[in-house]
Amino acid sequence: MRRFNKGLFYSDPGNLLPRQSCLNPGLWPTEAAVFRYLEALKTTSPGPDNLPFWALKLGAPYLASPISELFRRSLSESVVPLQWKTAVITPIPKLVNPTSCEHYRPISITCSLSRVLEKMVVRHYIYPLFSSPDSSLTENLRDQFAFRPTGSTTAALVAIMQKVTEYLQTEPYVRLVALDFSRAFDTVRTSSLFSKLANSELPDNIYNWLLQFFTNRTHSTNFNGFTSPSLHINSSIVQGSGMGPATYAVNSSDLHPKNVQVTIFKYADDVFPIIPASLDCVTANEIENIAGWASRNNLRLNEAKSREIIFRKKGVTISPPPPRCGNISRHSQIDILGVIVTETLSVAPHVARVEARCSQALYAIKTLRAHGLGGLALHNVCRLLLESRLLYAAPSWIGFATVEDKVRLQKVLARAKRWGLDGGKALPRVEDLLHSADTTLFKKVLNNPQHVMHQFLPALKNHQHLTRPRTHNFVLPSASTLDKKNFMTRMLYKDIY
Numbered sequence: 001m002r003r004f005n006k007g008l009f010y011s012d013p014g015n016l017l018p019r020q021s022c023l024n025p026g027l028w029p030t031e032a033a034v035f036r037y038l039e040a041l042k043t044t045s046p047g048p049d050n051l052p053f054w055a056l057k058l059g060a061p062y063l064a065s066p067i068s069e070l071f072r073r074s075l076s077e078s079v080v081p082l083q084w085k086t087a088v089i090t091p092i093p094k095l096v097n098p099t100s101c102e103h104y105r106p107i108s109i110t111c112s113l114s115r116v117l118e119k120m121v122v123r124h125y126i127y128p129l130f131s132s133p134d135s136s137l138t139e140n141l142r143d144q145f146a147f148r149p150t151g152s153t154t155a156a157l158v159a160i161m162q163k164v165t166e167y168l169q170t171e172p173y174v175r176l177v178a179l180d181f182s183r184a185f186d187t188v189r190t191s192s193l194f195s196k197l198a199n200s201e202l203p204d205n206i207y208n209w210l211l212q213f214f215t216n217r218t219h220s221t222n223f224n225g226f227t228s229p230s231l232h233i234n235s236s237i238v239q240g241s242g243m244g245p246a247t248y249a250v251n252s253s254d255l256h257p258k259n260v261q262v263t264i265f266k267y268a269d270d271v272f273p274i275i276p277a278s279l280d281c282v283t284a285n286e287i288e289n290i291a292g293w294a295s296r297n298n299l300r301l302n303e304a305k306s307r308e309i310i311f312r313k314k315g316v317t318i319s320p321p322p323p324r325c326g327n328i329s330r331h332s333q334i335d336i337l338g339v340i341v342t343e344t345l346s347v348a349p350h351v352a353r354v355e356a357r358c359s360q361a362l363y364a365i366k367t368l369r370a371h372g373l374g375g376l377a378l379h380n381v382c383r384l385l386l387e388s389r390l391l392y393a394a395p396s397w398i399g400f401a402t403v404e405d406k407v408r409l410q411k412v413l414a415r416a417k418r419w420g421l422d423g424g425k426a427l428p429r430v431e432d433l434l435h436s437a438d439t440t441l442f443k444k445v446l447n448n449p450q451h452v453m454h455q456f457l458p459a460l461k462n463h464q465h466l467t468r469p470r471t472h473n474f475v476l477p478s479a480s481t482l483d484k485k486n487f488m489t490r491m492l493y494k495d496i497y
Contacts, residue, residue, distance in 0.1 A: 086219065116242075126246045137253055142452075174276055182301075188298060383424055394437050438491060
């Protein structure tokens with residue numbers, strides 16, 4: 001047992017060592033910052049303290065001052081109240097009809113005040129480590145597209161599709177493996193996480209606060225109205241907490257390919273090694289390298305749920321096909337973060353699924369209209385439900401869609417109008433929606449050097465000529481027809497062709 005910070009104890013599972021830090025109360029978080037966070041609280045379940053979110057939200061003008069003082073003392077002295085170190089797990093079904101424990105996702109509900117402070121710490125101290133040029137984590141997190149500002153499934157898919165088409169310019173095929181880890185968020189070893197945080201630029205008192213937060217935790221499970229007794233845990237990044245997602249990204253920061261010519265992209269606990277044909281012989285070594293990393297971090301690679309696909313150009317036959325990698329199953333089409341792509345980079349199956357989901361939404365809208373919804377309210381509901389389905393990660397895959405695919409999407413909106421579900425107000429065309437989604441994302445990438453996709457932009461032009469204004473001033477890459485289907489290349493050329 002080790003003692004630090006005013007006599008508080010924690011159990012040392014190995015190499016968890018506190019830093020020496022001063023106990024002078026800081027000036028952050030300020031009362032104004034706490035007020036903004038309390039006022040912005042959304043509907044959420046109360047934690048073990050049974051403090052409802054609406055009490056904090058409505059009482060923000062009066063509670064911000066004492067709560068900010070509580071937060072300052074907690075952070076400056078690296079003290080986490082015991083009530084904040086307990087959680088009630090609410091199992092959320094992953095499937096429609098769950099039959100075993102593996103079919104549930106354990107979401108930890110922590111105290112409301114703890115969640116507020118966790119989010120503030122993440123935004124003020126953790127997120128800057130992901131993009132600051134002075135941070136040792138910045139370069140290591142370039143391939144992680146989740147749990148960070150500007151990160152999204154769209155960005156991850158853009159990166160994956162761009163790298164696959166880049167390899168296909170010179171390779172006959174490209175192997176992509178979608179790897180699955182069993183209960184990744186719940187088994188992360190605390191000592192593994194803090195061995196990476198120890199080398200970061202976190203202030204000592206914040207490092208010690210995080211150490212206090214993740215050690216000596218307890219949890220109980222609430223299921224069907226029954227709550228189990230509390231038990232101590234020695235792993236997990238507390239899935240469902242405000243701190244968990246960002247710290248998982250930190251934990252995965254040291255996962256890199258063994259061969260520098262192999263590319264790995266990560267989205268949360270989804271890992272996608274992309275291996276060109278010329279390096280196919282190292283596939284087994286790369287999977288073994290990832291499995292070894294998982295073992296060192298108390299994770300387990302689940303080959304039974306992992307999948308692989310061999311991408312090739314349309315019309316190209318690979319004979320004989322490359323050997324399978326271990327027990328990982330091979331498919332002719334694969335669902336990558338919710339988007340279905342075939343081995344020839346066709347997205348027709350994804351468009352068919354989008355069309356089916358939109359049809360379900362149209363049926364729901366018809367039911368709402370039958371119950372009296374109409375006018376502008378009906379129009380807004382129709383747009384909300386259809387656009388959320390039509391535009392999911394659209395910038396990443398729409399360049400690979402054919403004219404027939406886009407016509408199928410347009411027919412969805414035409415059907416809504418024909419059935420009178422637009423509330424008497426015209427719905428926008430699919431082309432306009434897709435153009436708006438493309439333009440909005442591209443502007444965000446251009447205007448934010450810290451954007452996770454900014455790394456894919458080419459170099460800026462260096463000349464003194466007076467030319468007409470353009471949407472960008474980047475060097476146009478030499479691109480084939482296949483590469484121009486990618487979001488970044490497509491947008492760079494958009495004002496030319």
